[in-house]
Amino acid sequence: MAILSAFANPHRFMALSKALLPWLGVSAAVLIAYSIWQGLYVLPPETYQGDSARIMIVHVPAAWLSMSAYMGMALASLVWFVWRHEIADVAAKSIAAFGAGYTAICLATGAIWGKPTWGTWFQWDDARMVSVLVLFFVYVGYIALRAAMDTRQKAARAGAILAMVGAINVPIIKFSVDIWASLHQDASVIRLDGPAMSADYLVPLLLGALGHTLLFTALVLVAMRAEVRLRRADALLMRRMVGA
Amino acid sequence: MIPVFDHTGPFIWAAYAFSGLVLGGLIAVTFARAARAKAKLAALEAEPDA
Numbered sequence: 429m430a431i432l433s434a435f436a437n438p439h440r441f442m443a444l445s446k447a448l449l450p451w452l453g454v455s456a457a458v459l460i461a462y463s464i465w466q467g468l469y470v471l472p473p474e475t476y477q478g479d480s481a482r483i484m485i486v487h488v489p490a491a492w493l494s495m496s497a498y499m500g501m502a503l504a505s506l507v508w509f510v511w512r513h514e515i516a517d518v519a520a521k522s523i524a525a526f527g528a529g530y531t532a533i534c535l536a537t538g539a540i541w542g543k544p545t546w547g548t549w550f551q552w553d554d555a556r557m558v559s560v561l562v563l564f565f566v567y568v569g570y571i572a573l574r575a576a577m578d579t580r581q582k583a584a585r586a587g588a589i590l591a592m593v594g595a596i597n598v599p600i601i602k603f604s605v606d607i608w609a610s611l612h613q614d615a616s617v618i619r620l621d622g623p624a625m626s627a628d629y630l631v632p633l634l635l636g637a638l639g640h641t642l643l644f645t646a647l648v649l650v651a652m653r654a655e656v657r658l659r660r661a662d663a664l665l666m667r668r669m670v671g672a
Numbered sequence: 673m674i675p676v677f678d679h680t681g682p683f684i685w686a687a688y689a690f691s692g693l694v695l696g697g698l699i700a701v702t703f704a705r706a707a708r709a710k711a712k713l714a715a716l717e718a719e720p721d722a
Contacts, residue, residue: 468675468688480680483687490691529698536694537687544680643695650702654709661713 436513438656445649452646459639463489466632474629481629483541488617489637490534493644494563495598497527501570502595505588515652517584518659520591521574522651526644528567535560546611555604556612559597566594580659 467485474481501523507516538557539549551557570590577583605614617623623630677684 464688468684473678478680479677480683482677482684486687486691526698529694533691533694536690540683540687540690544683647698647702650706654702654706657706657709657713661709661716664713664716 436511436515438515438660441515442653442656445653449646449649452642452649456639456643456646459635460643463632463636463639467636471628471632474626477545480541480544483537484629485633485636487534487537487541488633489640490530490537491560492637493640494527494531494534494560495601496641497523497530497644498563498567498591498598499595501527502591502598505591508584509588509592514659515656517588518652518655519648520587522648522655524567524570524574525651526647528564528571530640530644531560531564531567535564551611554611555608556601556610559601559604563597563601566590566597570594
């Protein structure tokens with residue numbers, strides 16, 4: 429809790445994030461460039477899927493990030509709800525747009541991979557696909573709900589409740605392929621008996637996932653720094669209006 | 673050198689292009705918003721208090 433409180437200080441957050449951002453940005457660019465180069469130029473066609481498996485280098489990291497971003501948003505919302513740390517609300521608000529973006533990438537690349545592989549872009553009775561689509565709608569709903577509120581406090585409160593309630597969807601997404609009969613294949617990387625993917629694909633996929641995670645973190649930090657500045661500007665304006 | 677793929681080539685390019693567009697858009701909007709916020713706060717801080 430003491431650590432959490434220390435980082436909740438906006439001044440400390442601004443200093444720490446400023447120091448971190450160049451490292452995050454450069455590492456993310458190198459890792460993502462490496463995974464794209466592997467995906468497009470180096471990897472051999474996969475035994476069963478052929479060249480279309482190259483899409484997995486983008487799809488799988490986006491799928492992981494869409495879920496982990498949501499858990500981050502729900503956790504930040506919980507922290508705001510319990511301890512009212514302003515920076516937690518800033519974090520939750522900032523995560524939403526990037527979570528929605530990665531979910532859109534996951535849905536689109538999944539559909540693009542599905543058409544030549546399964547013969548369909550989307551299967552409406554598939555629990556994995558529909559639950560990820562619901563995740564996208566929850567992200568969009570969260571952004572719209574916050575924007576519809578007339579005060580920052582109301583937006584934080586309504587957004588936090590939606591984010592926490594919506595978290596129930598994340599384990600549904602994760603375990604949907606185990607619980608229900610699904611066109612979507614079972615987990616092929618995070619499995620109790622180890623990854624069911626060849627090392628050729630696994631290494632660039634994992635490094636790409638790390639790169640996208642660092643990019644996501646960097647973008648969230650940039651967005652948070654902007655939000656902190658906007659709130660500081662609003663507070664300054666308010667103080668002047670009261671003082672005038 | 674442009675790589676040559678099997679019949680799924682257009683799908684591969686579409687997936688990578690879409691991802692690049694979304695991420696590129698997010699990066700551009702985020703940095704534009706950050707620059708606006710920085711300029712807004714700097715302008716306010718530069719003004720003398722009434």
